Amino acid sequence: MGYAIAEAAIETGHEVILISGPVNLRPPHHAKLVSVSTSDEMFDAVHRHADNCDVCILCAAVADYMPAKVSPVKIKKRAGNLSLELIPTRDILDSLGRRQNRQFLLVGFAAETNDVEQNAAQKLHAKNCDIMVANDARLGMESDENELMILFRDGEMKKISRAPKNILGRELVKIFSEFVTKMFDKKNVTITERT
Secondary structure, eight states: OHHHHHHHHHHTTOBEEEEEOSOSSOOOTTEEEEEOOSHHHHHHHHHHHGGGOSEEEEOOOOOSEEESSOOSSOOOOOSSOOOOOEEEOOOHHHHHHTOTTOOSEEEEEEEESSOHHHHHHHHHHHTTOSEEEEEEGGGOTTOSEEEEEEEETTSOEEEEEEEEHHHHHHHHHHHHHHHHHHHHHHHTOOOOSBO
16 A cells, blocks of 8 residues: 555655565655665664655554564474564554654554454554554455545544555545645645655
């Protein structure tokens, strides 16, 4: 979904910084691509670029946990069970939402398997986002189609029916552009053409 949004933003004249983990997708032309391999690298890259953007859209499915220890060598198969201790990764969305006086629109994504609207609304407020885009993860993360529910901080909600991700990306860019224009107009701040 992130690549579809980036492509749609570029099509409408926005500058795009695309921070991406390993994927089998070709990055859009004219996007500034920042490649990362770990959740820590993504955390650092997002924080390095966030203040230079008008809109931060966080839709990567970053792991919530990582191994507490990483073995420098292959762990050989042996009889019996093996237990791994997992520790939480740094929460990128939450850390941006907690920033004081942030000057960018913060958009989060919630892939849910149950109670989609309720869980997405809870995440919207818990992470202090401006917009939360939710989808039912059971539709398949690898599918080229999706249907979305967009929740706004003021309680408004919009739905986008099932469609290819490139169409959804265009619709989302329109929604984000309208929202950020209203947001910055209220703050009496000049906006630029970056997303």
